[in-house]
Every structure is written in structure tokens, then in C-alpha cells.
Amino acid sequence: MSDKAVEHLNEADARAELARLSAVLADANRAYHTLDAPEISDAEYDALKRRNAAIEARFPALIREDSPSRQVGAPVADGFGKIAHQVRMLSLENAFDDADVADFDDRVRKYLNHSGVLAYTAEPKIDGLSLSLRYEHGQLVQAATRGDGEVGENVTDNARTIADIPHSLHGAPEVLEVRGEVYMSHADFAALNQRQAQAGDKTFANPRNAAAGSLRQLDTRITASRPLRFFAYGWGVVSDPLAATQFDAIARLAALGFQTNPLTVRCEGPDAMLAQYRAIEAQRASLGYDIDGVVYKVNDLALQARLGFRSATPRWAIAHKFPAELAWTELLGIDIQVGRTGALSPVARLRPVTVGGVVVSNATLHNEDYIAGRDAKGQPIRGGKDIRVGDWVQVYRAGDVIPKVADVDLDRRKIDAQPYVFPHECPECGSPAIREQGDAVRRCTGGLICPAQAVERLRHFVSRHAFDIEGLGAKQIEMFFHDADLPVKTPADIFTLASRDAANGLKRLKNRDGFGETSAAKLFAAIEARRSIPLDRLLFALGIRHVGEVAAQILARHYSTWQAFEAAVTHATPGTAEWNDLLSIDGVGQTLAESLTAAFQNAAERAAIDALVAQLEVQPVVWKAASDSPVAGKTVVFTGTLEKMTRAEAKARAEALGAKVAGSVSAKTDLLVAGPGAGSKAKEAARLGVTTIDEDGWLALIGAT
Ligand code: IVH
Numbered sequence: 045m046s047d048k049a050v051e052h053l054n055e056a057d058a059r060a061e062l063a064r065l066s067a068v069l070a071d072a073n074r075a076y077h078t079l080d081a082p083e084i085s086d087a088e089y090d091a092l093k094r095r096n097a098a099i100e101a102r103f104p105a106l107i108r109e110d111s112p113s114r115q116v117g118a119p120v121a122d123g124f125g126k127i128a129h130q131v132r133m134l135s136l137e138n139a140f141d142d143a144d145v146a147d148f149d150d151r152v153r154k155y156l157n158h159s160g161v162l163a164y165t166a167e168p169k170i171d172g173l174s175l176s177l178r179y180e181h182g183q184l185v186q187a188a189t190r191g192d193g194e195v196g197e198n199v200t201d202n203a204r205t206i207a208d209i210p211h212s213l214h215g216a217p218e219v220l221e222v223r224g225e226v227y228m229s230h231a232d233f234a235a236l237n238q239r240q241a242q243a244g245d246k247t248f249a250n251p252r253n254a255a256a257g258s259l260r261q262l263d264t265r266i267t268a269s270r271p272l273r274f275f276a277y278g279w280g281v282v283s284d285p286l287a288a289t290q291f292d293a294i295a296r297l298a299a300l301g302f303q304t305n306p307l308t309v310r311c312e313g314p315d316a317m318l319a320q321y322r323a324i325e326a327q328r329a330s331l332g333y334d335i336d337g338v339v340y341k342v343n344d345l346a347l348q349a350r351l352g353f354r355s356a357t358p359r360w361a362i363a364h365k366f367p368a369e370l371a372w373t374e375l376l377g378i379d380i381q382v383g384r385t386g387a388l389s390p391v392a393r394l395r396p397v398t399v400g401g402v403v404v405s406n407a408t409l410h411n412e413d414y415i416a417g418r419d420a421k422g423q424p425i426r427g428g429k430d431i432r433v434g435d436w437v438q439v440y441r442a443g444d445v446i447p448k449v450a451d452v453d454l455d456r457r458k459i460d461a462q463p464y465v466f467p468h469e470c471p472e473c474g475s476p477a478i479r480e481q482g483d484a485v486r487r488c489t490g491g492l493i494c495p496a497q498a499v500e501r502l503r504h505f506v507s508r509h510a511f512d513i514e515g516l517g518a519k520q521i522e523m524f525f526h527d528a529d530l531p532v533k534t535p536a537d538i539f540t541l542a543s544r545d546a547a548n549g550l551k552r553l554k555n556r557d558g559f560g561e562t563s564a565a566k567l568f569a570a571i572e573a574r575r576s577i578p579l580d581r582l583l584f585a586l587g588i589r590h591v592g593e594v595a596a597q598i599l600a601r602h603y604s605t606w607q608a609f610e611a612a613v614t615h616a617t618p619g620t621a622e623w624n625d626l627l628s629i630d631g632v633g634q635t636l637a638e639s640l641t642a643a644f645q646n647a648a649e650r651a652a653i654d655a656l657v658a659q660l661e662v663q664p665v666v667w668k669a670a671s672d673s674p675v676a677g678k679t680v681v682f683t684g685t686l687e688k689m690t691r692a693e694a695k696a697r698a699e700a701l702g703a704k705v706a707g708s709v710s711a712k713t714d715l716l717v718a719g720p721g722a723g724s725k726a727k728e729a730a731r732l733g734v735t736t737i738d739e740d741g742w743l744a745l746i747g748a749t
Pocket of ligand 1: 133134135136167168169170171172173174190225277278339358361363
């Protein structure tokens with residue numbers, strides 16, 4: 045399509061061509077600026093940019109969010125080395141009001157079975173970016189950004205230029221990873237932006253962006269010229285414990301030479317925590333740097349260790365966020381986006397407005413009930429006021445999430461404003477869009493025939509926690525989806541790309557604008573590298589509703605191999621042994637089971653999955669024996685009352701030792717831990733000859749007595 049004259053393009057062609065140009069130009073930019081290895085000539089580059097501009101001039105409505113004409117300067121480099129964090133860098137659960145904080149304290153005490161008042165630390169949540177600093181024998185040897193929490197970027201050279209970060213420590217443990225936040229003060233941010241503007245360089249939207257942009261510079265001299273600061277608030281690997289409490293550990297970091305936040309205090313229970321929250325909130329405007337809430341952490345480190353982690357957040361900490369910032373603006377239109385599972389999501393197109401330092405032009409409107417002014421139960425929200433195109437609406441941002449619409453000003457509503465009619469047909473494929481009972485969301489029923497769903501599924505398929513194919517991101521997927529010579533319509537098509545390309549003669553990828561021999565070969569190699577894939581990643585990548593990363597992992601651990609999984613979900617219907625086995629998995633409920641089996645028992649879906657798997661080598665997932673503990677790899681069921689620990693703690697501990705915890709007893713159960721009051725499960729275990737022990741027996745077995 046790339047050779048068709050602009051004036052001969054129809055709208056669909058133009059949309060596809062803009063997608064292609066955006067991908068091609070982004071790659072060319074990356075090759076030029078970041079890799080210092082241009083793949084196309086300056087003249088070719090300019091011609092592509094002109095073509096993009098000409099199409100945009102003819103079809104202004106199709107201008108993309110990521111259009112090359114909107115891009116200023118070079119993309120941020122991704123040329124840093126990668127560092128795997130030995131201790132994951134997690135995020136925090138959020139609390140938005142006093143009740144959430146009280147709930148947090150209740151949950152913690154319940155988990156620990158602690159009846160008295162519990163001590164916490166409270167400290168400001170710094171709005172910057174987190175950094176992990178590794179010291180060995182007192183010398184700074186490595187600095188890594190958080191990245192996805194498991195793997196971050198190596199920014200050691202840049203971190204060394206930050207004055208708050210000591211290069212050497214005296215009296216520190218042999219190995220010590222200090223974690224904290226890199227940030228920029230308001231005054232430094234204003235001065236930096238002024239310098240940038242004077243030099244004709246890009247200015248930053250807020251101090252957080254400025255800090256992130258400054259730390260992630262490939263040229264260390266640029267980082268050195270930026271006024272970055274660092275507060276230490278935690279640690280990763282430590283060869284000797286820093287202290288017995290969070291508060292003392294932070295004091296120890298301060299004694300070692302780190303800046304720690306002076307507003308960190310110890311609080312006894314939720315009332316004291318909330319008092320400190322208000323005290324910090326009152327000082328927020330005069331601190332001189334951005335904070336977006338208060339973080340509470342269980343003070344006793346032994347209790348922190350007992351509490352442990354959920355999949356992405358610690359159980360022992362929570363971030364109490366400050367109320368979001370608000371602004372009024374005009375609602376220009378409502379677009380409907382169709383997601384991976386067919387969900388029709390209304391998006392507000394807004395007259396751009398600055399909210400908390402960031403320009404906002406889109407906001408989510410959630411679903412049709414939200415627009416109509418009612419909640420999922422049919423109760424009025426916003427006093428029952430609906431939202432209409434042309435209305436003045438109040439938007440807010442809370443954290444990094446998509447902006448939301450909070451309120452509407454009826455006094456400014458135009459006389460002829462019409463109630464919004466939510467479509468009952470998919471705007472992308474025309475299939476009926478229906479709402480199932482109890483579902484707030486209207487969904488397109490087109491499945492794989494809906495191009496929007498197909499593209500979103502492909503995007504999900506190649507995303508970071510799924511197949512993560514280097515060089516095949518969302519943009520490239522969109523380009524290949526619309527490509528006439530080398531189309532990718534389903535995941536299986538990705539793995540036949542190279543062989544199909546080989547048969548394309550002159551139209552081969554390497555001969556295209558923006559591709560070239562090396563980048564085409566690199567792409568094919570990256571795809572090839574993912575032909576062998578662990579079962580859990582594959583299950584997540586399929587994008588089946590309700591099968592997120594955690595569920596995919598649970599399923600993969602249970603079935604171990606693709607063959608076992610596939611046989612089970614093909615035959616599982618209510619009443620069968622396969623169905624009962626599926627539901628016996630701890631973490632698998634009715635909804636997930638129904639969604640999973642429906643996908644595998646639907647002919648079209650199944651054909652697409654089978655075609656994909658035929659291309660792959662699926663690696664079995666072996667339940668990781670987390671330790672040499674006697675319960676590693678064993679399936680354990682808890683029943684009855686546990687007296688020394690709560691059920692949640694018992695489960696988390698067992699899993700940390702490499703055991704699988706199941707919800708019901710079956711022939712696969714290795715061990716039943718039965719407390720007083722055990723009933724049918726104990727009987728079933730006796731019938732099946734499953735070893736049964738009591739709580740003390742369990743504690744002795746895991747060496748916890
Ligand atoms: S503790 C295991 N304390 O907030 C939890 N985080 O939403 C480690 N942050 O990624 C985090 N100030 O970048 C902690 N006083 C503070 C913080 C803080 C800012 C950031 C940090 C983290 C994010 C979590």
C-alpha cells in the first residue's frame with residue numbers, strides 16, 4: 045500500500061497507512077537516535093514524514109495519538125543494560141480514605157491474629173521514581189531502576205552523579221541494597237525548565253517526569269547537570285539485618301549517610317496514623333517537593349516477614365493517597381473503544397485542560413450506566429445527573445491512572461443537549477453488543493471476526509508479561525494486522541511470518557521502507573526465540589477473560605503440561621471429574637472455570653488456539669521447590685480451626701515453602717492439616733488414605749516450632 049498516491053487513499057487505507065508510517069518512523073528514530081545506527085537515508089526519512097503529513101492533512105480525524113508529526117526530539121533511550129532484582133521491587137496497595145486505613149489495620153491484625161494495638165511507621169509518599177542501590181563491602185557497585193519490578197535498568201553511572209547518594213558507606217552490612225525515591229525539588233524543577241526553554245529544548249510537565257527523564261539519560265553528563273535528589277525508605281538484599289524495626293532501620297540508613305524523610309514517625313494504631321496523615325497533608329504545599337500520599341508500614345520487621353507479599357504488593361504496607369486534583373472542562377465527544385474481551389468502553393474526548401501539572405484530553409467514562417448517572421445496582425450517582433456531549437465536566441487524576449470524570453455542571457448544559465445513546469452494535473464490526481445479566485459492561489459478540497478485538501488480543505499476546513517479542517510491540521502489530529502482503533490476524537500468524545515472508549519475492553520485509561536486512565532478520569530471530577514458551581506465559585497470552593497472570597500461573601502449576609491442561613479443559617463440563625478437579629484448585633472459582641472452558645470448547649477459538657500451539661513448543665511448568673523443605677512440591681489442604689496462625693498465613697507460608705495449597709481433598713492431596721472441627725474433608729482424606737496431621741504436626745514439619 046505504501047506506493048499508493050495520497051489522493052487515491054480511502055479512509056481505511058489511510059488509517060492503515062498512518063499506522064504503518066508511525067511504526068516505521070518510530071523504528072527509524074530509534075535506530076538513528078538511540079542505537080546510533082541509521083537504517084534509512086535522511087532523504088527516505090524525510091519522504092516518509094512528508095507522506096505522513098500529507099495523509100494527515102487529508103484525513104485530520106485520523107491523526108494518531110502517537111503520530112510522528114507530534115513527536116518532539118528523540119525517544120527516550122532503551123540502551124541501558126538490564127539488572128534482575130534479587131528481591132523484587134514491588135508497588136503498594138492504595139487507601140483512599142480513613143475507612144480504608146482502618147480496614148488495612150484490621151486485615152493485618154487478623155492475619156497475624158494480633159488483638160492489641162499495632163505499631164506502624166508513617167512517612168510521605170514521594171512522587172518520583174524508585175531506585176535500588178547495591179553496596180558491596182561498603183562500595184556502591186550498582187544502581188537499578190524498578191523496571192517491571194523484576195528486571196530494571198542499569199543506571200549506575202547516572203546514580204553516581206546524584207549528590208544525595210553516597211559512593212561508600214562505613215559500618216554497613218557486607219551486602220546492602222538501599223531503596224528509595226529519586227525526585228526533583230520544585231525550585232530545581234522550575235529553574236531546569238527555564239534553562240531548557242531558553243536553550244530551545246523540551247520542557248517537562250512536572251518534577252516527576254523531569255526526574256525520570258534526567259535519570260534515564262544515556263549521556264551521564266546530562267544526568268550530572270540535573271539537580272536530582274534521593275530519599276532512602278527501604279532495602280532489598282541485606283547480608284545482616286539493619287535493625288529489628290522499620291523505624292530503626294531507617295534511622296540506621298540515615299546514620300550511614302542517606303537522606304531519609306524527616307516526617308517519618310512511629311504511630312500506635314490507626315488514629316495516630318490518620319493524625320500523621322493530616323499533619324503531613326497540612327505541610328504538603330510547603331515541603332518544596334511533590335508527595336502524593338502517606339505510606340504506612342508495620343513497624344516490627346519480624347511481623348513484616350510473617351505478613352510477606354501478595355503477587356505484587358506487600359501485606360505489611362499501604363499508601364494512603366491524597367485526594368485527586370480536579371479541573372472543569374468541556375466534553376467534546378464520546379468515543380467507544382472495543383477491548384480485547386469485546387468490552388465497549390466509552391472514552392470522553394475533552395477540551396485539553398491541565399490537571400495537577402499534566403494536560404488531560406481523554407478520560408474514561410467506565411460504562412453506559414456511569415454515563416446515565418447510575419451505579420451497577422441502579423442507584424443514582426452524581427445525584428442521578430447523566431453526562432451529555434457538550435457538557436462541562438469535572439475531571440480528576442488519581443496517581444498514574446487514566447483520568448476520570450467526577451461531576452457535571454447542569455447550569456452550563458446547552459438547551460438542546462441530548463442524552464447519550466449507548467450503541468447496541470459494535471462500532472468496529474457491527475455485531476450486536478450485549479450486556480449479560482449482572483455485567484456492567486456491554487460486549488461485542490463478534491469474537492475473532494471483530495477487528496478491534498483481534499488487534500487487542502494480538503497486542504496483549506505480544507505484551508511484556510505474555511510473549512514479549514522484541515521488536516514486535518503494539519505498533520508493529522497494528523501495522524502487520526493491516527498489511528496486505530504479510531498479514532498477522534491471529535497469534536499463529538506471528539510464527540509463520542518468516543516463512544511467508546520468504547515466499548514474497550520483491551515484497552519481502554527487508555526491501556521495505558524502514559525495515560532493511562538487519563532489522564527484518566532481527567525481528568524473525570526474536571520471534572523464533574519465543575517459539576519455546578512456558579505454559580503459564582502461554583495461558584496468560586491467550587487473553588481469555590478472567591485468566592490474568594496469577595490465574596495462569598495457578599493453572600500451569602496445577603496441570604504442569606499443555607497436554608494435561610488441554611485435555612482437562614476440553615472435557616470439563618459441570619459434573620465431570622475434570623470440572624471438579626478444575627474447581628478444586630485454590631484460586632479457581634466458577635467464573636474463571638466457565639470462561640476458560642467456554643473458550644476451549646468454542647470451535648472458532650479452539651481452532652485459533654490449536655493453530656498457535658502447533659507452532660510452539662510449550663515448556664511444562666514444574667512446581668518450583670522453593671526450598672529443600674519437606675513440603676516442597678506437595679499438595680496440602682487445610683481444614684478446621686487453626687489456632688497458632690490464620691488460614692491466610694498458613695496458606696502463604698506453605699506456598700512460600702513450595703507447597704501447593706488446594707481447597708478440597710482429592711486423590712492428588714498429599715497432606716491434610718486438620719484443626720479442631722474438621723468435618724467432611726477429614727472423612728474424605730481418611731477414605732482416600734491421605735496422611736492427616738494436626739496444626740502442631742504441621743508446624744513441626746515445616747520447622748516452625
Ligand atoms: S515503600 C515494598 N515508601 O511508591 C514496597 N514507597 O506505589 C516498597 N514510594 O514503587 C515501597 N515514597 O516508588 C515506599 N516512602 C515510601 C515511598 C514509596 C514513594 C513509591 C515507590 C514505590 C511506589 C509504590
